[in-house]
Amino acid sequence: MEADKWASFSEETSDSEGYGEDPDDDDHCCAYASTDIPKLQFRKDISRSRWLDPLGMAEVVERKGGLWTTTGIVRNGKIYCFIEEILYLAEIGALRLLSKDDTPLSLEHVYNKVGEGKSGCSLEYYEAYKHLKSLGYIVRRHGIPWSVRRSKVNCFVNQDTPEPAQSGDEESRNSVLISEMINNMQIGGLRLAFDVYPPNSRFRKSAPGDPCFVLCLASEYPPSKEEIEDLERHSHGIPLKFCLVEHGRLNFFSFNKVELPILP
C-alpha cells in the first residue's frame, strides 16, 4: 500500500534540486489508458465522523487505526477534524463522513464542501496538505492547538465573545472552535496555512514540540519583501516556507535571511 502511495506521487517528486541529472519529469505523468490510473488499496479499518455544519468541521464518532494520533484536534476528549483532514482520509478510504442524520456522504459531497470554500480550505490548500501528509509529515492548521485541556479552554476563546461555561456543552465547544478559526485568518493576500512537523512515529498531540516550519500558501505573484517580513513576524521564529500550487504541481520555496561572512 505504501508503494502504491509512492507511485501515485512519483510524478511530483522528480524535480530534483541536484544538478547534472535532469530527469524528464513530464513523460510519465499522464495515464494513456484509464486502467493506468493507480488505485489505492481497499481498507478494512474505516473510521466515521459526523459533519457539523456551523463549524465547517466534523466530529469523529468512531476511531479505527493509528491515524488519529496525528490527525484532528482534541477538545474535551473528542476529536474534530478540518475539511482537508476529512478529504484526505476520505480519498484514501480511511474515513466515512456522515451527515447530521447519519446518512453517509459521498466523496463528491466532500469535494463540494472544499469548492464552497467556507471551511477555510481551497483545493490548492488541500493539495499542499495532501502532498506533505502522503510523505509522512505531520500537518495541522497553523496556530491551532492539537489539544486543549478542559481547564485551559477559556484561554483560547476570543476576548470579545462571551465566556463559555466550563461544562463543555455544545455551545461552548462551538465558540472555542470558531474563535480558533478566526485566529487563523489571512494576513494580506497571503496566509500562514499549516504547521508542519517531521515524520515521527512517536508523535503525541499532548507534547507535539515545535513545528519544523510554517507553510504559507503562495498567491498569484511571488511574495514581496514586505509580505515576507510581515509573515515572519507572525510565525514566531519558526522558519517559513512557501508552497506554490500550479496546475496540481507543487513547489516549495524558502526565503531565508542570511548574513554573508566577511572573508579574510
Place this chain on the structure above:
Amino acid sequence: MGSRWKGKGAEVKALADPISEIISQLQSSLISSNSKGLLSGTGVLLKADAELTDLLNRACFGRPRVTSEKNEQWFQLSTEEAFYLQYSLNCIKIVDHDDTELNSDELWKHMISRRENFPILFKAFSHLRSKNWVVRSGSQYGVDFVAYRHHPALVHSQYAVLVLSAQDGNANGRLKVWSDFHCTLRLCGSVAKTLLILNIEEQQSCATSPSCLDNYVVEERTITRWSPEQVKINSYLILY
C-alpha cells in the same frame, strides 16, 4: 550549497592568500603609480605595469585586454569596478578622452545616465566587495553578479546574485512572476549556485551624488527550493 573548491589544496592556498591583503596591495600600488583610468562608454581602460597586472589578476578586477603590445598591458574595468576603485578605495583617477579628470559626482552622473539602476547595482557590488567576496558579472547565468569566496581559479562561485529594490518598483524587473522564479532557480540549481537576493533599500534619491550610498540598507536573502521528498527520515513510516 557550500563552497566548491577547485581541486586539492585550493582552500589552503586561498587561506594563505587572503583577498583583503591583495586588495590593499592593489590599492597602494595604484596610488603609488598614480593610475588613470580612461573612460570609454560604460567601461574604463587602465594601463598596468607588471606588478599591477599581477595584482589586478589576483584581485580579479577587470579583464586583461589581449594585444600584441609587449611592453604594456591594458585592463578593461566594468563600471562598478571602476567606480569602486575611484570612489570607495580612492586609488585611481578617471579621465575622459580629453584627459579631463572626472570627479566622483561627475562619474556617478555619467554612470547613471548610461544605466538607470547603477546606484543599486553599485551598492550591491561594493557591499560584497567590502566583505572581500570576489564579484564578477553574472550575465552568463542570467543574474546581476556571481560571488566567489576567493579567486575564480581556486573556487567556483557560490552565489548567483540578483539585486532588487523596492523603491524603484523593482528596477531590474526580476522575480516578479513565478515563471521567472522557476527559471532562475532551475538554472542556479543546474550550475550549483545558491540564489542570493540583495534587497537594496534606498533612503533618498541618489541622482546627483554617490554620498547617499552610505544610507542604503542591504538585506541578504537566499531563495532555495525545498523538496519534501528529500528529508532524511529516520524511520520512514506512514502510519496508515
